[in-house]
Amino acid sequence: MSSAQRHPGRQPVDDDLVRRLVAGQFPQWAGLAVERMASGGTVNAMYRLGDAMVVRLPLVEGGVGDVEREQQWLPRLAHRLPTAIPEALAAGKPAEGYPWPWSVYRWLDGENPREGELAAPVALAEGLAAFVTAMRAVDLPGAPPAYRGGPLSGLDAETRAAVELLRALGQEGVDCDAVTAVWEDGLHAPESDVPPVWLHADLMPGNLLVDDDGRLAAVIDFGCMGVGDPACDLFPAWNLLPSDARRVFRDALDVDDATWRRGRARTLSQAVIALPYHRDTNPAMAANARHVIRAVLEEF
Numbered sequence: 001m002s003s004a005q006r007h008p009g010r011q012p013v014d015d016d017l018v019r020r021l022v023a024g025q026f027p028q029w030a031g032l033a034v035e036r037m038a039s040g041g042t043v044n045a046m047y048r049l050g051d052a053m054v055v056r057l058p059l060v061e062g063g064v065g066d067v068e069r070e071q072q073w074l075p076r077l078a079h080r081l082p083t084a085i086p087e088a089l090a091a092g093k094p095a096e097g098y099p100w101p102w103s104v105y106r107w108l109d110g111e112n113p114r115e116g117e118l119a120a121p122v123a124l125a126e127g128l129a130a131f132v133t134a135m136r137a138v139d140l141p142g143a144p145p146a147y148r149g150g151p152l153s154g155l156d157a158e159t160r161a162a163v164e165l166l167r168a169l170g171q172e173g174v175d176c177d178a179v180t181a182v183w184e185d186g187l188h189a190p191e192s193d194v195p196p197v198w199l200h201a202d203l204m205p206g207n208l209l210v211d212d213d214g215r216l217a218a219v220i221d222f223g224c225m226g227v228g229d230p231a232c233d234l235f236p237a238w239n240l241l242p243s244d245a246r247r248v249f250r251d252a253l254d255v256d257d258a259t260w261r262r263g264r265a266r267t268l269s270q271a272v273i274a275l276p277y278h279r280d281t282n283p284a285m286a287a288n289a290r291h292v293i294r295a296v297l298e299e300f
Contacts, residue, residue: 010059011099018047018055020096026104029053039206042282043223049104053089057102064100066223067091069144071103074222080138083131084108084218110209110217113240115291119214121245125236127216128203129252132233138198146201148270149228152186152262159183159269165276174293179272182300186265189258196227203235205288234263235270238295239288246299268296 015034023030032050039046043063047055058064071091078085092102118124148155163183167176200207201224209218234255237246250260271292278285 011057013045013057013059013098015047017096017098018049018057021092021098021102022049022055022104024095025092026090029104042278042285044221048107052107054105054107055092055102056105057092057098058100061100063223066221067101067103069225070222071101073140073143073225076140077138077222077225081131081134081219083127083134083216085222086218086220108209108218108220110211113205113208113210113214115205115240115288116242118240118242118245119210121214121242122248123213123215124210125241125245125249126252128208128236128241129249131200131216131219132203132253135200135233136197136230140198143198144226146199146226146228146232147224148266149196149199149201149226149232151191152189152229152231152265155266155269156183156187158273162269162273162276166272169276174272174275175297178297178300179268179293182268182296183265185300186262186268189261189265191229191231191258191262194229194231194259197230198225199228199230199232200225201228201232203233203239205236205240206284208236208240229259229262229266231259231263231266234260235267238264238267238299239271239292243299264296264299267292271296 015036018034029049035048037046037048043058043060043066045057045059049055058067071088074086074088078087086108087106088103089106090104092104094100113124163176163179166174200219200222202221207219207221208216209220211217237249241249271289274285275289
């Protein structure tokens with residue numbers, strides 16, 4: 001979920017807890033190796049289970065809805081998308097002192113892409129555009145609203161507060177006046193006639209997997225998915241893709257100017273909120289936030 005969320009009250013989890021949960025509820029998998037996976041995520045812990053599965057457990061109460069959302073919608077989305085997505089194999093229940101539902105998924109091969117180190121940026125842009133296009137074409141009824149998928153104005157107060165915090169900190173040499181100009185440009189981009197579409201709504205590098213050739217292999221972590229402003233799924237344009245691949249991504253999606261401006265502002269908002277919060281605790285998210293700010297200001 002959003003790197004901007006605050007996460008008090010993190011639930012302690014460890015290898016032994018995961019082994020007990022699996023053995024107690026899914027004895028067919030008892031005895032398989034359990035190994036904590038390194039992750040820059042802030043809402044869930046991931047544990048490799050044997051060679052072919054992964055256990056995902058919320059670390060905070062705010063992640064509980066993500067589990068339920070994925071269990072409900074991922075099976076209905078899988079055959080509609082051109083890219084591999086998580087396949088839920090089992091739904092775990094609270095036990096062993098752990099208070100929330102959790103999931104077991106089939107393992108997906110791939111590595112998280114890193115901004116500035118892409119092996120095939122244009123091919124990745126094409127794969128991302130194909131995924132976003134397919135998500136927008138989903139017509140499943142009863143969809144939840146996407147996290148952060150509402151009007152851009154709903155982010156105004158938090159974004160401006162974050163800019164002022166960066167200004168006060170003198171953080172990273174950020175040009176806060178330029179950031180404010182980009183934000184206000186996005187706020188003035190029309191959105192009243194934009195129909196809501198299905199969104200992943202959290203297309204951060206940590207939620208993407210690429211193969212050995214640098215092409216998109218899978219998209220993971222659908223906890224923010226739902227319907228909302230199509231600008232919400234333009235995040236990779238600035239959080240990952242270099243300028244030439246960014247143009248390929250935009251052209252493939254046929255993004256109009258107003259949607260592009262809103263997408264740029266949304267991506268910048270997430271970055272300026274994330275940077276002061278994660279600068280000392282989550283190097284991966286802080287580094288990506290700095291990258292986004294640079295990329296957006298260079299383009300603007």
